[in-house]
Amino acid sequence: MAKQSETAIPRPTWARWAGEYGGLIGALVALIVIFSLRTEHFLSHTNFLAIANQIPSILLVAVGMTCVLIIAEIDLSVGSVLGLCGAVVGVAMTQWDWSLPMAVTAGLLAGVICGLFNGLVSLAWRLPSFIVTLGMLEMARGGAHALTRSQTQYIGSSIEGIAGATFLGLSLPFWLAMGAVVVAQLVLTRTVFGRYMIAIGTNQEAVRLSGIDPRPVKLAVFVASGLLVALAAIIDTSRFQSANPNAGVGFELQAIAAAVIGGTSLMGGRGSLVSTFFGVLIIAVLNAGLSAEGARDEMKRLVTGAVIVLAVIFDQYRHRASGVQRSA
Amino acid sequence: MDFGAVRVLHGVDLELNRGQIHALIGENGAGKSTLSRILAGFLTPTGGMMFLNGAPYNPRRKRDAEQHGVHMVLQELNLIGTLSVAENLFLEDLPNIGGWVRRQELKRMATAALARVGLNDLDPWTPVSKLGIGQKQLVGIAAGLARQCSLLILDEPTAPLTAPEIERLFVQLNQLKKEGTAILYISHRLEEIRRLADCITILRDGRRVGTWPVSELSMDDIIRNMVGRDLTDLPQRNTYSPGNVALKVEGLTRGTAVQGVSFEVRAGEIVGMAGLVGSGRTETLRAIFGADQPEAGHVYLHGSLKPAKIESPADAVQQGLALLTEDRKEQGLLLPLPIQHNMTLASLGRIARHGWLQPVWEDAPTQKWLKALQVRCRNAAQPVNELSGGNQQKVVLARWLMRDCHVLMFDEPTRGIDIGARFEIYQWLQQLAAQGKALLVVSSDLRELMMLADRILVMSAGRIAGEFVRGQWTEDVLMSAALSGYLNTDTTRQ
Numbered sequence: 001m002a003k004q005s006e007t008a009i010p011r012p013t014w015a016r017w018a019g020e021y022g023g024l025i026g027a028l029v030a031l032i033v034i035f036s037l038r039t040e041h042f043l044s045h046t047n048f049l050a051i052a053n054q055i056p057s058i059l060l061v062a063v064g065m066t067c068v069l070i071i072a073e074i075d076l077s078v079g080s081v082l083g084l085c086g087a088v089v090g091v092a093m094t095q096w097d098w099s100l101p102m103a104v105t106a107g108l109l110a111g112v113i114c115g116l117f118n119g120l121v122s123l124a125w126r127l128p129s130f131i132v133t134l135g136m137l138e139m140a141r142g143g144a145h146a147l148t149r150s151q152t153q154y155i156g157s158s159i160e161g162i163a164g165a166t167f168l169g170l171s172l173p174f175w176l177a178m179g180a181v182v183v184a185q186l187v188l189t190r191t192v193f194g195r196y197m198i199a200i201g202t203n204q205e206a207v208r209l210s211g212i213d214p215r216p217v218k219l220a221v222f223v224a225s226g227l228l229v230a231l232a233a234i235i236d237t238s239r240f241q242s243a244n245p246n247a248g249v250g251f252e253l254q255a256i257a258a259a260v261i262g263g264t265s266l267m268g269g270r271g272s273l274v275s276t277f278f279g280v281l282i283i284a285v286l287n288a289g290l291s292a293e294g295a296r297d298e299m300k301r302l303v304t305g306a307v308i309v310l311a312v313i314f315d316q317y318r319h320r321a322s323g324v325q326r327s328a
Numbered sequence: 329m330d331f332g333a334v335r336v337l338h339g340v341d342l343e344l345n346r347g348q349i350h351a352l353i354g355e356n357g358a359g360k361s362t363l364s365r366i367l368a369g370f371l372t373p374t375g376g377m378m379f380l381n382g383a384p385y386n387p388r389r390k391r392d393a394e395q396h397g398v399h400m401v402l403q404e405l406n407l408i409g410t411l412s413v414a415e416n417l418f419l420e421d422l423p424n425i426g427g428w429v430r431r432q433e434l435k436r437m438a439t440a441a442l443a444r445v446g447l448n449d450l451d452p453w454t455p456v457s458k459l460g461i462g463q464k465q466l467v468g469i470a471a472g473l474a475r476q477c478s479l480l481i482l483d484e485p486t487a488p489l490t491a492p493e494i495e496r497l498f499v500q501l502n503q504l505k506k507e508g509t510a511i512l513y514i515s516h517r518l519e520e521i522r523r524l525a526d527c528i529t530i531l532r533d534g535r536r537v538g539t540w541p542v543s544e545l546s547m548d549d550i551i552r553n554m555v556g557r558d559l560t561d562l563p564q565r566n567t568y569s570p571g572n573v574a575l576k577v578e579g580l581t582r583g584t585a586v587q588g589v590s591f592e593v594r595a596g597e598i599v600g601m602a603g604l605v606g607s608g609r610t611e612t613l614r615a616i617f618g619a620d621q622p623e624a625g626h627v628y629l630h631g632s633l634k635p636a637k638i639e640s641p642a643d644a645v646q647q648g649l650a651l652l653t654e655d656r657k658e659q660g661l662l663l664p665l666p667i668q669h670n671m672t673l674a675s676l677g678r679i680a681r682h683g684w685l686q687p688v689w690e691d692a693p694t695q696k697w698l699k700a701l702q703v704r705c706r707n708a709a710q711p712v713n714e715l716s717g718g719n720q721q722k723v724v725l726a727r728w729l730m731r732d733c734h735v736l737m738f739d740e741p742t743r744g745i746d747i748g749a750r751f752e753i754y755q756w757l758q759q760l761a762a763q764g765k766a767l768l769v770v771s772s773d774l775r776e777l778m779m780l781a782d783r784i785l786v787m788s789a790g791r792i793a794g795e796f797v798r799g800q801w802t803e804d805v806l807m808s809a810a811l812s813g814y815l816n817t818d819t820t821r822q
Contacts, residue, residue: 006707007695007698007705007706007707007708008691008694008695008707008708009666009668009687009690009691009707009708009709010707010709011688189687190684190685190686190687191680191683191684191685192676192677192680192683192684192685193683194685195669195673195676195685196676198665198669199662199665199669199673202662202663202664202665203658203659203661203662203663205658205659206658206659206660206661206662207662207673208619208640208641208642209617209619209641209651209653209659209660210641210645210673210674210727211641211642211644211645211646211674211731212642212673212674213640213642269662269664269665270664
């Protein structure tokens with residue numbers, strides 16, 4: 001292979017990887033060390049297994065959210081759509097006596113339809129996605145309650161298999177979520193589609209005037225977010241063997257928090273799925289650690305909120321130091 | 329006055345007298361707006377002194393200037409659309425009692441102010457967003473008239489006005505003049521100036537050419553003084569042999585900005601497009617490119633007899649068109665992203681295989697154009713916002729050259745670019761024409777066009793006001809054509 005030109009983009013080195021993810025990994029390790037020292041049972045196989053079983057659904061939602069944030073949009077409907085998709089699966093199995101594959105397909109379809117609605121409406125009428133997805137937040141939650149008549153649908157062991165299956169000691173949902181992270185990261189960094197996502201989030205008008213229609217890209221990202229939310233809903237339904245119409249309340253904020261801790265810009269054009277994965281882990285470890293310390297719920301929320309703000313401040317400094325200005 | 333990296337004004341002296349209407353004219357970029365903005369406190373000068381009524385005058389802000397009785401009516405109106413006409417008129421000094429607006433008093437003041445510009449029928453509580461552009465301009469002027477000012481600055485006030493509105497405005501300005509107000513009147517409508525003004529100051533390249541009583545200058549004198557400069561410092565374009573018609577535009581129309589524009593550009597030809605700011609040049613390019621939809625007219629490409637179907641920039645690029653926008657930062661570049669991503673943006677479909685994109689594949693084309701255009705940078709990973717204006721422009725140019733378009737449209741390709749990089753870009757434009765590409769270049773710099781172009785189209789008030797081939801043009805002729813659409817106030821657009 002020919003020698004690389006002096007002005008070519010240097011290939012990623014370990015040093016650059018460390019620069020990219022070092023801060024997040026450091027913060028994660030620090031949290032684990034602190035909680036391990038302060039509590040007796042934190043550093044244990046069971047505890048980490050519990051965390052690994054908890055994160056898949058929020059991780060899937062956060063992957064979708066990160067993609068939406070990168071194109072400079074937002075999806076506030078994820079929590080409600082999760083409730084709706086779960087309700088569809090639950091009602092299909094308990095009341096309509098559908099088979100598991102049929103019910104799962106219907107659940108996934110519900111997520112895709114919600115994503116299509118969000119994307120199409122905001123593109124067709126040029127509405128801010130904040131407003132459209134806020135409307136969807138209400139509509140999907142209303143739909144979930146209407147379908148279930150506000151009753152939790154107990155499905156039983158017939159759906160248990162999805163969340164119960166394990167591979168190399170970790171659950172199927174965990175591997176599924178990890179797969180979503182890897183695939184989305186590859187799409188973002190190694191495909192034309194991903195490059196368009198970043199470009200649109202940076203300057204949509206420049207992209208349009210370069211002869212690229214931004215609308216199909218944006219629509220696909222909204223649909224992907226809906227689909228990932230539906231996957232998360234199926235995992236949760238399987239894990240609890242029931243569909244609760246209130247499932248996913250507040251997920252939109254947790255997902256945004258994870259993305260932001262990972263350094264995704266709310267202004268668009270910047271983000272990474274691997275970083276979002278660390279963001280999810282940090283929140284999960286923080287929660288588990290505070291629980292182990294016996295902290296009450298209100299204290300956990302206080303600390304988590306403070307960590308989000310600190311993470312963003314830290315990220316600002318990191319980017320200023322590396323000379324990259326924010327695309328405001 | 330230094331402005332950005334470019335010095336805009338060079339030691340300009342100006343004396344304005346009470347009870348006088350003083351016209352300020354000059355080409356685009358001559359420094360008219362900068363000078364008036366300094367007077368009105370929007371900008372602070374880097375050198376020099378100002379005196380108002382004999383006392384030193386150093387406004388730090390717009391508010392300072394207004395307290396000294398200096399008020400400016402801006403060309404791009406600074407009215408707030410959601411507020412009412414009355415509130416906009418007196419926004420800085422709303423009549424109030426302890427913060428509560430006295431609505432009756434406000435209405436009385438507003439009605440009086442509006443009557444002065446002939447807007448007697450306008451309800452002062454109408455939101456400004458409901459007004460037409462001409463009415464907005466009148467409201468802006470009314471706000472200026474309503475204040476006790478010793479100096480009123482008007483920047484191109486008549487552009488959106490109809491003939492009767494202009495007449496009414498002139499009556500009011502003459503009234504103010506009688507009351508002893510000094511008026512600085514910026515316009516490129518020479519006939520209006522000759523009717524209204526007492527004296528004229530001409531600016532050129534940020535320097536004052538001179539000040540004359542209006543009666544001493546003929547129209548020809550004015551034009552000569554606006555453009556007169558030596559042309560020896562730029563190389564002349566070599567002879568050319570144009571090929572087939574590559575771009576043909578017929579009857580292109582969009583609103584009042586573009587009205588029935590028709591022309592052709594041949595392969596291997598550089599066609600310049602001259603005109604004043606607002607004459608519809610940018611709008612014409614955008615309509616051809618599908619960035620805005622034209623209301624009428626057709627575009628024919630590569631000699632085809634069938635009109636090209638261009639409904640979006642994507643369609644245009646697909647058919648070999650390229651547009652380098654006037655505003656690099658807002659409409660061209662992805663500022664925080666690496667040079668490489670900016671350059672390959674329009675060509676990713678060709679670089680990628682089945683949508684899959686290995687960053688290594690982008691290296692070869694990027695390096696080729698970095699070298700060819702001599703972009704000065706650390707490496708291809710450097711964010712473009714760290715580059716100088718000239719190098720940024722080269723990055724945008726590389727985006728289109730990589731895409732291999734056949735018809736390239738450039739909107740002010742050398743704006744804000746230092747002279748060195750300018751010559752490199754000129755050389756590139758000539759080279760592209762030699763390769764058989766068709767080039768359409770919009771520029772406000774007549775010298776630039778006269779050096780570069782094989783033909784020059786002059787736009788004025790939304791129409792093609794003249795077409796000149798090399799050898800037929802002089803700066804005076806081009807400037808006359810550019811002004812021609814604005815000469816007769818009867819044909820003013822509303």
